[in-house]
């Protein structure tokens with residue numbers, strides 16, 4: 001019998017093979033991690049574990065740290081007023097000094113949300129394995145890296161060995177064909193995907209985003225897309241590297257230079273999925289079916305287009321879905337069967353590792369000139385990093401926001417999870433560009449979150465209620 | 476560093492109903508400002524247990540009939556959301572030794588396994604059947620048998636499943652991979668030497 005022609009491989013398979021060290025006695029694979037990112041909330045405990053085991057950091061030169069989750073965004077004077085926050089940062093600082101780890105704090109000029117600074121410093125590159133004690137590590141997949149969140153004990157494993165014990169994932173190709181309609185952004189695409197495939201539809205899978213609508217996205221938009229893979233249950237989401245990727249990386253601080261750049265390009269091109277690659281599953285979407293999308297419930301899959309009505313419990317397909325619709329409606333205090341447009345908003349938040357990048361602020365600024373935030377609405381713009389803030393300020397975007405009635409803050413995670421002083425009060429409802437609308441996510445146990453694109457957040461801020469940005473900003 | 480071989484867990488159980496119970500629900504972020512996990516148990520499910528005025532809301536965790544329960548029963552997609560190990564750690568520090576649910580979010584499942592806290596799946600109907608037994612008889616011992624692949628409570632025994640790799644790791648006392656990973660140092664060096672990007 002003739003040998004079958006070797007089938008093409010997808011990016012996940014290629015990167016996995018290059019990084020697989022061996023099969024462990026447990027049956028899991030030992031996998032090398034090319035880049036390890038640390039932040040103050042999930043890492044200090046891992047250094048404690050390392051100390052207990054009398055182990056050292058194996059590859060401090062592949063490890064980088066920053067602070068994002070708990071830093072205040074109004075004043076940055078140390079020590080922070082919150083002594084617990086101060087304690088966590090001190091613990092991280094000491095560990096970095098002790099182990100020789102590069103640490104991007106406020107003085108470095110590059111502090112920011114870990115998933116914003118990795119790419120903008122050029123640390124995140126195609127064909128790498130990237131781990132961080134944070135589920136939105138999937139963001140880095142935008143570059144064609146296999147990037148995923150890990151727990152603190154696994155942070156210990158990477159620190160001690162630069163490897164992890166893992167099982168391979170299946171790969172689902174998500175193809176978005178055609179062109180996005182105007183006013184529709186990467187955020188709408190991913191909310192639409194999660195809404196369709198479910199919040200646990202991606203369990204056991206890496207998502208490969210492809211199709212002409214995805215190829216047309218900028219790197220920052222691709223990051224938004226990959227960022228929320230985990231909200232669909234997929235630990236990993238990636239886009240194959242292409243000219244857009246290389247263009248973005250050229251000249252960044254940690255990007256390869258000179259002859260190394262050419263070697264890099266060769267490697268990066270080689271790990272993209274082959275045209276005849278096989279997948280465990282393929283799902284196709286038509287870009288023109290996607291409208292500006294907002295959540296109405298308490299998980300990111302509970303989403304509808306801005307033109308739709310809030311679901312009713314009767315619309316459920318199963319008793320379990322009925323129970324979850326009921327729970328969500330009660331918590332959100334929304335009227336079933338009524339339009340989502342018009343729901344009053346108390347707070348507007350633009351920021352986070354999903355939508356806190358320069359292009360997000362540029363796009364919003366383009367719309368809000370001459371449009372004031374509605375009376376009674378608190379509006380916060382929080383750049384994802386010091387580099388984002390500097391670039392935005394150099395273009396005068398901060399002034400555009402301030403003139404329109406927004407607070408322009410210092411970089412950090414801020415109201416995405418409210419571990420710092422920025423938070424909702426009582427039952428306030430927030431139009432948010434972040435990624436999670438879980439109960440209590442934005443700091444108040446009864447606070448309510450509606451996820452949407454930054455431009456839709458801006459429209460909600462101007463209208464004082466959930467609104468269609470295409471109407472609010474009609475020329 | 477010999478680890479316990481976890482083949483069977485027996486204890487009383489409590490049922491926390493609901494699907495998509497996320498890690499923010501299990502341990503709200505504001506309680507994560509700590510450099511060790513030790514004090515987390517007290518804040519398990521905090522916002523689901525206590526209202527804005529500090530009054531108890533009647534959460535199963537505060538029901539004296541289920542005090543001391545070491546097995547948690549819940550519904551689909553348990554532990555979704557963040558990768559924070561604070562969630563399984565809060566459960567463990569509170570005294571939970573295993574979770575039985577319809578399904579689990581992946582990172583939560585992995586984090587729990589690494590702590591030696593098995594997460595086993597049973598069908599929706601079986602969750603409800605187990606819940607009925609526990610409700611009728613809160614002191615009934617519940618046994619999770621990883622080898623047999625069953626969960627039993629009183630006269631009721633239902634089939635359970637768990638990823639084979641996780642089951643083997645627990646049963647063979649290999650749930651914390653650090654010793655095996657350290658033993659692979661030589662092979663790790665070889666793989667690293669072949670990775671183009673480490674020396675671009």
Ligand code: SF4
Pocket residue numbers: 068069113114115134136352353354412413416417434435
């Ligand atoms: S911005 Fe939000 S989701 Fe992103 S890393 Fe910070 S807390 Fe996590």
